[in-house]
Amino acid sequence: MSAAMYFNGYANGDVVAEGSFMGNHTFAVQKGLNLGVALFIVRIDPLNPFEIPLLNTIILLSSGATVTYAHHSLIQGNRKGVLLGIILTVILAVIFTGLQGLEYYEAPFTISDGAYGSTFFFATGFHGLHVIIGTLFIAVAFFRILSYHLTDHHHLGFESSILY
Template sequence: MNRAKFQFFPYHLVTPSPWPLLISFSLLNAAVGAVMYFHGYANGGNVLIIGLLSTVFAMVLWFRDVIVEGTFLGDHTSEVKKGLSMGMLLFIVSEAFAFLSVFWAFFHSSLSPAIEIGGQWPPVGITPLDPFAIPLLNTILLVSSGAFVTYGHHALIKGDRKGAIVGTFLTIVFAVIFTGLQYFEYVEAPFTFSDSVFGSAFFASTGLHGIHVIIGTIFILVGFVRLLNYHLTSDHHQGFEAAILYWHFVDIVWLFLFVAIYYWGGL
């Protein structure tokens, strides 16, 4: 005889899932492949690609399960949503400290240049990028994308479905253009990662931010697809809000990068 199951607490007891374990092994595989590739070992690139593809595969399936739990099963109660919001905030704080370490390395080297780099900043022989070319355009694009995603969020809250779709779509378009321009900037840069501490600090900071832009774009894209499929309502869009919060964090970090790395660092 089947009996209905009732719970007398507002929390979600997650069912066993294979995806965290699969992602762990996939990331380990990707890390090993990256080390092999960087050191010139045979098939290192293939191992890296397999690790990245398996990570994406596990993420898609994990996202699917969470969407089902929150949208169709009703597992995301108000208490669960509070926990999810707190988890996202703590995640962003951890990301902020990751960027803090990169900025620390940059200012440590730029405020007191060592004799090995000529005792000056930028180092001898380094031609920095023009901050008022592609970097300024990317700043406009990223800030505008933040404004559009905020517009889409408020439109969703007010029940304006068309406004929410347009604002979110423009955010994705601007994010893709930003990533394309940064790739072009990397290709045309007059220095490389191995050109003294300047090149290392530049590519480590902007590259780390670029990875976050790509991740944030995927978050927004998932929210956009769910918006098209009527998964999101004016009072139930926790994942979309988390993606927007993450995107604003990416915006703020870029403003610091533009001022510190591109403008001040190139003086």
């Protein structure tokens, strides 16, 4: 590209450069961009946030409570509480993952439906992957607790899985 196509290190097509440095975002352009965003939002049939998304939020918050219960039980030497807390946490994580799969299946849009679809599936997909990895991490800690590898003073792997 020629030097004329850049302004302060930004390509001429860059929205930041156009609006901030080049002064190309006049009132009429700003109004058009706002209308474009509004039309984009109106044309997508988004998910109802009071259905699966709300349920999954409740499940995630509950799993935080159950894993905290398991951790405190381990510190207090309550083996039964540790096992119950971890089992409940893993069950909640599996339910969350299943509901996210159902949400994907029932979504009225796809990943190829523009910015909304690709952003939705990218963000929720990476979060879902995070939950799956965390579930595996906690499951490993569960088997280590079953095998008496972790104690009230020696459980770094379990703490790491909680922090993850």
